Amino acid sequence: MSKGRAVIAVVDDDPRLIESLEDLLESAxxxxxxxxxxxxxxxGGFSDVDLLITDIxxxxxxxxxxxxxxxxxxxxxPVFLITGRHEMADQSRAQGIxxxxxxxxxxxxxxxxxxxALRDRDMERDNEN
Incomplete structure (x- = not known):
């Protein structure tokens, strides 16, 4: 959990997606x-991660x-799931995510x-304190 810029961890084995997400996330x-x-x-664990994006x-x-x-x-x-396999996105365990x-x-x-998602998480933390 960073004090400065939010840290987004991305897990994907597609180098083209990684390159485009790197540009997108860092530009934001x-x-x-x-x-x-x-x-x-x-x-490395999750202690310094603010949000996770992972391929299914x-x-x-x-x-x-x-x-x-x-x-x-x-x-x-907050965890986001991405997939190129539309049948995986339609599975029951993906519903409601x-x-x-x-x-x-x-x-x-x-x-x-x-x-x-980051704002919602921060608001929940503020409400707990």
Whole structure:
């Protein structure tokens, strides 16, 4: 949880998506950290992450499992799921997820939702204090 720019962790094995998300997130003032697998993110933990964006179809630990691990470690961590596989986005375990994006997605909509999720999280923290 950063004191300055919000840290967005992105887990995806598609280098083209990583490159475009890096440009998008950093142009919006976020600090972006990229991981090609869930294991590489898990090795460092979630303590300095403000929001997680993960592909559903990553190998070994899929995006749903990674979301569950993240929320177990940090219940307040906003997690967004992205997928290029439309059938995965329609699965019952994807229903009702606030941050579910099907590739290709509108970058401006993603940024708006990221901003909303971070503001909502900060408001909840303020209300707890």
């Amino acid at each position: 003032g976020y600090q972006a950290r990229f991981f090609s697998s869930a294991h590489s993110l898990l090795a 179809g990553i190998p070994d630990i899929d995006g749903f499992e990674l979301r569950n691990l993240a929320l177990k470690a940090r219940p307040d961590l 606030r941050g579910l994006f099907r590739k290709p997605f509108d970058g401006q909509v993603l940024l708006a939702d990221v901003g909303d």
